[in-house]
Amino acid sequence: MRGTNVTQISELSESHTIAVLVDNEAGVLGRVIGLFSGRGYNIESLTVSEVDHRERLSRINIVTTGTPMVIEQIKAQLGRLVPIHRVRDLTSDGPSVQRELALVKVASTGERRVESLRIADIFRARVVDSTNESFVFEIVGKTGKLDAFIRLMEPLGLIDVSRTGVAAISRGMDSL
Template structure:
């Protein structure tokens, strides 16, 4: 057996040592109570890890439950530590690493304001149509598009809008759910 996979008295020996950080989407089902989000985010910030995306919303009003979706880039060893520490927080019911568990769906919403005058106006509209972006506001000088999809789709649309007059971007963060008949 490899020496780096032998038990060390810690539950963290299970994960292979590696320096390569990976992008993971965590879904955390919690009681909807004041201060909990700060505690959850504190687990990440205490270790100096940047949260790429954070989405929180009440999902079951009658039960007082919220879902926190966190996208983070970290090493596998650190991800195991974060998941175990999240599970120990009292108002946390479940923690799922949607990336590690397999098939899941990720979507994000963005509002993107682009200058829309002159020769670039028609090209802006053509690209928006190709990305199925909805026009939610239009003036003679600008457009605001609503784009929904995978984060990579939104990134691509934004990069195409830069030379056409990108003005401003607002993103919701990733919402994610596992595929299949089972819930959290």
């Protein structure tokens, strides 16, 4: 009965990471982004890069939030875009690895500068550029870890952040 179905459909928003394999042709990213903006879906993070140079295939990783019905709709809408080969929900289709890289610039001197280095060490962030008054740290990890690192850098002279967005891949043997 639909009465029960309605209650089964949670109204709670969930975060999902969706991987999409597309032809790397002009406008394909515009189609994906236009779909999200046109239909009012959220994009929390988006990464795109060619992953197969011979076949000219790109992989798009999208982190989005929505109710389960909206997430299903997002996948179906992505699936019907003509240049899309495959759509995969890495959140619901089993375990996956998710990583993000950030470059974090901190400008400070004295104790604050030392403290930033100490925290960077704890987070296994690397120094990739330094001047007498600044560091650029490179940090790789889950989104939450990067958030925490950046938060800790704020009082220590944080002046600039550049993040890649999430790259994700399923665990185990299967491929997109």
